Amino acid sequence: MEYPPLPPFIGILFGGLFGLMVGSFFNVVIYRMPRGESVIWPPSRCMGCGYQIKFYQNVPVLAWILLRGKCKSCGARISVQYPLIEALTGLVAALAVGFFLQPGSGYDLGFKIGITYLALASIPIFVIDFRHFLIPDMLTYPGMILGLGLSFLPDGMTPLQSLTGAVGAGGFLWLVGFAASLLLKKDAMGLGDVKLVAMAGALFGAPIALFGLIFASVLGCLVGLPMMMMRKLNEHRHIPFGPYICVGVLLSAFYGRAAMDWYMGLLGR
Numbered sequence: 356m357e358y359p360p361l362p363p364f365i366g367i368l369f370g371g372l373f374g375l376m377v378g379s380f381f382n383v384v385i386y387r388m389p390r391g392e393s394v395i396w397p398p399s400r401c402m403g404c405g406y407q408i409k410f411y412q413n414v415p416v417l418a419w420i421l422l423r424g425k426c427k428s429c430g431a432r433i434s435v436q437y438p439l440i441e442a443l444t445g446l447v448a449a450l451a452v453g454f455f456l457q458p459g460s461g462y463d464l465g466f467k468i469g470i471t472y473l474a475l476a477s478i479p480i481f482v483i484d485f486r487h488f489l490i491p492d493m494l495t496y497p498g499m500i501l502g503l504g505l506s507f508l509p510d511g512m513t514p515l516q517s518l519t520g521a522v523g524a525g526g527f528l529w530l531v532g533f534a535a536s537l538l539l540k541k542d543a544m545g546l547g548d549v550k551l552v553a554m555a556g557a558l559f560g561a562p563i564a565l566f567g568l569i570f571a572s573v574l575g576c577l578v579g580l581p582m583m584m585m586r587k588l589n590e591h592r593h594i595p596f597g598p599y600i601c602v603g604v605l606l607s608a609f610y611g612r613a614a615m616d617w618y619m620g621l622l623g624r
């Protein structure tokens with residue numbers, strides 16, 4: 356028996372709702388992972404009074420609005436970051452489902468799953484790296500394993516391409532960081548950045564990952580340097596590079612090919 360096809364908006368709606376719940380989990384990840392705490396146990400508590408938040412007070416976005424951003428028990432303010440992260444994650448998940456359902460996009464299944472993982476993981480990476488200058492392994496290691504696993508799908512990359520992507524792109528950034536450390540006589544690059552690029556290599560192959568690094572460096576100069584100067588060079592003299600890598604690789608995955616052609620055209624082929 357044939358079933359009528361599901362209207363795409365149903366899928367997108369459910370994707371968005373699922374994303375809201377993932378966003379709720381991301382809030383826990385963002386708070387606890389840099390502190391080395393478990394993201395599963397114990398359940399969420401108010402930071403003001405320790406009041407254990409009931410499951411129905413944990414409904415993404417809606418709960419924050421209904422409680423007017425305050426703890427039910429002690430009235431302490433709950434940061435607007437919580438509903439924002441939830442809404443953003445819902446939006447990204449809805450977009451990802453739309454991308455999956457888009458007919459004839461020409462992208463293979465492995466690429467679509469990889470893009471979804473990167474786009475979602477970018478959200479906690481953004482906040483954690485900006486705040487704590489670190490990228491948790493708990494976000495990059497699963498991405499590496501996922502990339503290698505997806506390469507066994509019939510279309511898209513081969514396992515060898517995935518492996519060389521991880522080692523090649525990650526190794527390249529490690530070498531750059533190592534050279535910079537020798538020149539500047541201090542640690543110039545976090546290993547988290549290297550692992551993030553290795554994850555991009557495992558998911559999308561070396562060319563996209565390396566091209567993503569170029570995009571990330573350009574973005575870092577355009578956005579990061581003015582920000583650093585406005586803050587008059589913060590003490591660490593540190594730019595969190597992870598967010599730029601995430602955006603760079605996302606851009607490169609979709610537009611790397613076109614950018615490459617444009618550049619070759621400039622050179623007169």
Ligand SMILES: [Zn+2]
Pocket residue numbers: 401402403404405406426427428429430431
């Ligand atoms: Zn409270």
